[in-house]
Amino acid sequence: MVENRPFLTFLTHAVLIIGVIFLCFPVWMALVASTHGPEALSRSPIPLWFGDRAWENYSQLLAGGLPEAGGVPIGRMMFNSAIMALVITFGKIAISLISAYAIVYFRFPFRMGFFWMIFITLMLPVEVRILPTFDVVTKLGMLNSYVGLTIPLIASATATFLFRQFFLTIPDELVEAARIDRAGPLRFFWDILLPMSRTNIAALFIILFIFGWNQYLWPLLVTTDESLYTVVMGIQRMVNAGEALPVWHYIMGTAVLALIPPVLVVVAMQKLFVKGLVESEK
Amino acid sequence: MATLSIKSLGKTYPGNVTAVQDVDVEIADGEFIVLVGPSGCGKSTILRMIAGLEAITTGDLHIDGERVNDREPGDRNIAMVFQNYALYPHMSVRKNMEYGLKNEGLPKPEIAKRIEEASRTLRLEEYLDRKPRQLSGGQRQRVAMGRAIVRDPKVFLFDEPLSNLDAKLRTQLRAELKALHHRLGATFIYVTHDQVEAMSLADRIIIMNAGRVEQIGTPMDLYLRPATRFVADFIGSPAMNFIEGTVGEDRRSLAINGTQVLNMGQELPARAGAQVAMGMRPEHLGDAGGADIQVSLQVSFVEQLGADTVVHGNLSGGAQPLAVRLHGVHASEPGSEIALGCGMGHVHLFDTATGARLN
Ligand SMILES: Nc1ncnc2c1ncn2[C@@H]1O[C@H](COP(=O)(O)OP(=O)(O)O)[C@@H](O)[C@H]1O
Ligand SMILES: [Mg+2]
Numbered sequence: 228m229v230e231n232r233p234f235l236t237f238l239t240h241a242v243l244i245i246g247v248i249f250l251c252f253p254v255w256m257a258l259v260a261s262t263h264g265p266e267a268l269s270r271s272p273i274p275l276w277f278g279d280r281a282w283e284n285y286s287q288l289l290a291g292g293l294p295e296a297g298g299v300p301i302g303r304m305m306f307n308s309a310i311m312a313l314v315i316t317f318g319k320i321a322i323s324l325i326s327a328y329a330i331v332y333f334r335f336p337f338r339m340g341f342f343w344m345i346f347i348t349l350m351l352p353v354e355v356r357i358l359p360t361f362d363v364v365t366k367l368g369m370l371n372s373y374v375g376l377t378i379p380l381i382a383s384a385t386a387t388f389l390f391r392q393f394f395l396t397i398p399d400e401l402v403e404a405a406r407i408d409r410a411g412p413l414r415f416f417w418d419i420l421l422p423m424s425r426t427n428i429a430a431l432f433i434i435l436f437i438f439g440w441n442q443y444l445w446p447l448l449v450t451t452d453e454s455l456y457t458v459v460m461g462i463q464r465m466v467n468a469g470e471a472l473p474v475w476h477y478i479m480g481t482a483v484l485a486l487i488p489p490v491l492v493v494v495a496m497q498k499l500f501v502k503g504l505v506e507s508e509k
Numbered sequence: 510m511a512t513l514s515i516k517s518l519g520k521t522y523p524g525n526v527t528a529v530q531d532v533d534v535e536i537a538d539g540e541f542i543v544l545v546g547p548s549g550c551g552k553s554t555i556l557r558m559i560a561g562l563e564a565i566t567t568g569d570l571h572i573d574g575e576r577v578n579d580r581e582p583g584d585r586n587i588a589m590v591f592q593n594y595a596l597y598p599h600m601s602v603r604k605n606m607e608y609g610l611k612n613e614g615l616p617k618p619e620i621a622k623r624i625e626e627a628s629r630t631l632r633l634e635e636y637l638d639r640k641p642r643q644l645s646g647g648q649r650q651r652v653a654m655g656r657a658i659v660r661d662p663k664v665f666l667f668d669e670p671l672s673n674l675d676a677k678l679r680t681q682l683r684a685e686l687k688a689l690h691h692r693l694g695a696t697f698i699y700v701t702h703d704q705v706e707a708m709s710l711a712d713r714i715i716i717m718n719a720g721r722v723e724q725i726g727t728p729m730d731l732y733l734r735p736a737t738r739f740v741a742d743f744i745g746s747p748a749m750n751f752i753e754g755t756v757g758e759d760r761r762s763l764a765i766n767g768t769q770v771l772n773m774g775q776e777l778p779a780r781a782g783a784q785v786a787m788g789m790r791p792e793h794l795g796d797a798g799g800a801d802i803q804v805s806l807q808v809s810f811v812e813q814l815g816a817d818t819v820v821h822g823n824l825s826g827g828a829q830p831l832a833v834r835l836h837g838v839h840a841s842e843p844g845s846e847i848a849l850g851c852g853m854g855h856v857h858l859f860d861t862a863t864g865a866r867l868n
Contacts, residue, residue, distance in 0.1 A: 403589070410608070418608070
């Protein structure tokens with residue numbers, strides 16, 4: 228239903244603007260808080276406008292190793308988060324592309340059985356299977372390593388399912404034309420399926436990168452070595468830094484810094500994503 | 510260029526669906542063969558077995574004397590053009606045509622030469638760098654043909670390549686296809702459900718019904734001497750008129766519904782009392798004067814086509830539908846009657862039960 232009445236236009240805009248304000252307020256607060264000193268934030272009317280300590284706060288944060296903030300340099304934590312998010316993202320995309328390819332294009336025994344097995348895992352989020360997974364990772368000696376941090380999160384039923392649905396929409400004739408053109412299974416995958424999936428890959432990249440970047444529970448469990456801490460864990464540790472008062476200006480500053488990479492990914496990928504949408508067939 | 514030999518070819522799909530059975534045909538080098546029949550009769554299945562896209566259940570397929578039943582599509586030296594073009598959407602026109610050649614490992618200059626030639630033949634030169642979605646339907650289908658031509662195959666296979674195009678473009682591309690066949694001199698096997706397309710393109714037509722071959726012959730064979738009632742009905746537009754009845758004692762009359770009797774000019778090639786269907790093409794009905802068979806048409810509606818007029822109605826005094834195609838412009842009022850006649854030479858007689866031709 229698309230109507231064009233001034234009142235409705237006004238109403239929809241009002242609702243949207245209220246929604247945007249509602250969503251953006253916490254981000255705004257984090258930005259504002261990161262520019263004040265510690266005292267300003269513990270007094271009752273919390274400031275709603277920028278303070279004068281932005282430069283000081285951020286340079287101290289980036290210089291790193293603040294004892295009040297857990298002592299781990301923020302650069303290190305950002306690096307760990309980036310590694311974790313990127314490995315999870317690339318890993319998930321690669322594995323799910325390959326498994327969807329197998330399920331859609333190859334006839335092997337128990338094909339549908341495998342599909343349903345993958346599908347059922349959709350119903351078990353990380354939190355539910357965390358204990359057995361932790362047990363396995365411990366026994367494999369993968370605690371306190373990037374491998375342990377990333378591998379268990381790579382298998383992805385959601386992405387496999389999405390790629391399967393996309394592959395099913397590709398006409399059989401295209402596959403047959405490729406067979407006549409002497410494209411073997413690997414060539415077909417690389418030359419035809421992969422380029423045709425690029426908009427889907429871009430969209431998934433955004434979602435999965437943010438998923439990976441925001442992982443909290445799992446890194447908390449498998450890392451005890453400070454050099455492997457991620458930035459999300461870092462923020463949490465700063466909040467719970469023992470008896471001392473939480474250093475809100477640093478915490479909010481770290482949160483703002485932690486926001487930057489996902490925002491960059493969205494901005495960068497969105498272009499590709501939209502371009503892909505416009506370029507896609509018909 | 511190649512000969513094809515198809516021997517008792519059959520296909521049963523999983524779930525015991527028999528799509529094709531007992532197809533036998535020898536195709537000569539450079540022949541333009543059209544497979545025609547109603548939707549679902551197994552035309553595509555045959556073509557896809559020739560291409561190697563579908564496994565052959567029974568029978569043998571030889572290309573140039575070599576048995577190719579178990580060869581991969583890429584190794585059969587065939588090229589195929591699909592109804593929905595099946596172009597690679599992310600590749601430019603040039604890349605689409607190149608792809609198979611690259612996979613074959615042809616040297617670059619040779620690839621470039623072939624693409625230049627093909628795009629000249631098909632007038633695609635200015636579109637080489639476009640993506641398929643930037644082309645019209647007709648252009649896309651020409652690209653698909655280009656992709657087939659550059660491979661320089663022994664056999665070209667087409668599965669209803671013109672069905673997605675509008676009528677005018679279809680006629681135009683049909684002419685181009687005919688010219689292309691002439692120029693390449695390769696063996697063409699072409700699937701369509703459109704009998705006009707079949708008649709205008711084919712050297713020989715294979716007409717199919719429910720997975721079996723009804724008749725193989727030149728377009729004029731099929732038109733002049735259809736082997737079965739099915740073929741008689743399928744070929745020709747408007748379709749042939751059929752009058753069903755029982756052959757009289759003297760074998761010179763046909764009793765329709767037991768009430769009306771049609772008198773024949775000659776003895777019928779059927780025994781007395783046999784149930785037959787007498788077929789007469791609308792264009793072969795004409796002036797009643799002195800004709801072997803005389804019928805009267807009660808007009809229900811008239812199609813004015815300009816060059817011709819098709820008058821539809823019933824056999825007077827009965828419910829048997831009847832149509833006649835008259836030259837030029839004729840005005841006939843619905844409800845009026847027209848006296849028509851047909852020479853025995855234009856009468857086709859079929860057994861009602863088996864559909865086999867009797868004369
Ligand atoms: N993959 C398949 N599995 C089962 N039955 C099929 C399959 N493909 C085609 N058929 C059946 O085989 C018959 C012939 O199909 P097809 O060759 O596509 O007909 P046509 O091209 O003449 O319209 C149809 O009855 C169709 O339902
Ligand atoms: Mg078909």
